[in-house]
Amino acid sequence: MATIVKPLGLAFCFLALSGCAPAPSLYYWGEYEDLIYQMYAEPGSADPATQIAKLREDIGKAGEAGKPVPPGLHAHLGYLYFLQSDTHAAVLEFETEKKLFPESATFVDGMLGRLKK
Amino acid sequence: MKSVHPILQCWLALLLITITGCAATPPFDYSLFRSHRPRSILVLPPLNQTTDVNAPYSYLSTITRPLAECGYYVYPVAVVDAYMKENGLPSAEEMHGVALKKIRDIIGADAVLYVTIEEWGQKYVVVQSVTTIRATAQLIDTVSGQVIWHGTQAVSQGSGGGGDPIAMLIAAAVTQMIGNVSDFTHDLSRTANHGMIYNVDNGFLAGPYLPPQENEHCGKY
Numbered sequence A: 001m002a003t004i005v006k007p008l009g010l011a012f013c014f015l016a017l018s019g020c021a022p023a024p025s026l027y028y029w030g031e032y033e034d035l036i037y038q039m040y041a042e043p044g045s046a047d048p049a050t051q052i053a054k055l056r057e058d059i060g061k062a063g064e065a066g067k068p069v070p071p072g073l074h075a076h077l078g079y080l081y082f083l084q085s086d087t088h089a090a091v092l093e094f095e096t097e098k099k100l101f102p103e104s105a106t107f108v109d110g111m112l113g114r115l116k117k
Numbered sequence B: 001m002k003s004v005h006p007i008l009q010c011w012l013a014l015l016l017i018t019i020t021g022c023a024a025t026p027p028f029d030y031s032l033f034r035s036h037r038p039r040s041i042l043v044l045p046p047l048n049q050t051t052d053v054n055a056p057y058s059y060l061s062t063i064t065r066p067l068a069e070c071g072y073y074v075y076p077v078a079v080v081d082a083y084m085k086e087n088g089l090p091s092a093e094e095m096h097g098v099a100l101k102k103i104r105d106i107i108g109a110d111a112v113l114y115v116t117i118e119e120w121g122q123k124y125v126v127v128q129s130v131t132t133i134r135a136t137a138q139l140i141d142t143v144s145g146q147v148i149w150h151g152t153q154a155v156s157q158g159s160g161g162g163g164d165p166i167a168m169l170i171a172a173a174v175t176q177m178i179g180n181v182s183d184f185t186h187d188l189s190r191t192a193n194h195g196m197i198y199n200v201d202n203g204f205l206a207g208p209y210l211p212p213q214e215n216e217h218c219g220k221y
Helices: A002-020 A032-041 A048-065 A073-083 A087-100 A102-115 B006-023 B031-036 B055-060 B064-069 B077-086 B092-096 B100-106 B165-177 B181-198
Strands: B040-043 B111-125 B128-141 B147-158
Touching: A032 A048, A032 A073, A032 B055, A032 B064, A032 B077, A048 A073, A073 A087, A073 A102, A073 B077, A087 A102, A102 B077, A102 B100, B031 B128, B031 B147, B040 B064, B040 B077, B055 B077, B055 B111, B055 B181, B064 B181, B077 B092, B111 B181, B128 B181, B147 B181
Parallel strands: B040 B111
Antiparallel strands: B111 B128, B128 B147
């Protein structure tokens, strides 16, 4: 019994805390925006391989934090795989973006159409 | 009773002018924003009226978060930029010229945020350096072509202060030495974007991904 109560109590505590926080964020942001900045400001420090590794890490951390990744992240990752000529991984990421955010459908379908050519 | 120091009087007068200046602003008209209620927002690389070539991309990398946290779907800014460049639109000027119908057909965005950067970076005022960011933004509905929201973000941060000229000189020098001015401007841009979108008087209304709020805005202050 105690093993059930404990995590529930913890969850309640987190809920209460997040209720008090001034702005609980909807998404786990990780390095997505910093990478975008770096790829333009210091291109050498954020080549596709580095970005892919860091975004993959962020996706893992988001899962652990129980939060979704922000809109655009999976499409950005898909584009990075495309730059590395990994079409299979690119398609998977674009499809994930569309599944998480149906608003992206038109844009993603256009990208998928180009990838599958 | 001791009379108020003339310099203090001057400050009080200035403060009063600032306060009355703010109060005179008419309330923001949200009728078009309310009637169009976009779900998805495309942010195009901003037009740059400054000489800082990094300004547009610094801006672009700090705008997704406040918009997404306000509840909107935001298209991946870097992918859109690359896509447009690959399709014969090498500059922000050309991207801003794309017809709304085309944007709706190819990208599917409900609204486009058009931004113009007017000031970006450091200015030296006597012994102080002031970092200023100033940008104007318009949110345009892709179906009707109407401006459903517009705003200005302006933020300045000065070094030094106090009044002791030597202390000010040292503070200015220290601020300039703390390395990277562009990183500092980048952080300031993040603050400015957040302020522009979350302002309850003239910021954004909450988007579809935000749980119901106390008011129709995404900001609380």
